[in-house]
Amino acid sequence: MKPNPQFLHRDSAFWAYTKLISEKLNYSKGGEIKKYSPTEMTSKLQELGIVIDQPMLDDVKAYLDYRADVLNGTVRQFFMDVHTAREAFYKLRGELYDKNGYTCALPINKQKGEKRTTPTLQALSIC
Structure with a gap:
């Protein structure tokens, strides 16, 4: 994804x-970026x-609207839920990581029990 030059x-x-x-106003509601x-x-x-000057508020609003439009429209089709991400990770891990004998340690959540797993979205970026 390329950055919008207006906000660089x-x-x-x-x-x-x-x-x-x-x-403070919550990023999303009902699966939509607000x-x-x-x-x-x-x-x-x-x-x-907090007091903010009007030009700054206008710029922030323009960026937040742009972000919502992009995330709710253009890239929405690429969002993954946890099950889809896990499936994609294990597929890539089998095709790339295991098959090629990679030995670097994959990240692991530090929680206990069933939550102590590889964070699939983070691991996908490594594969």
């Missing part, structure tokens, strides 16, 4: 506001005691 070279404040707004109204964004920031 943004300062750390831009990305901090983007992250904060996304986290879009936020300027009122929702401003209200949440005021609730947190």
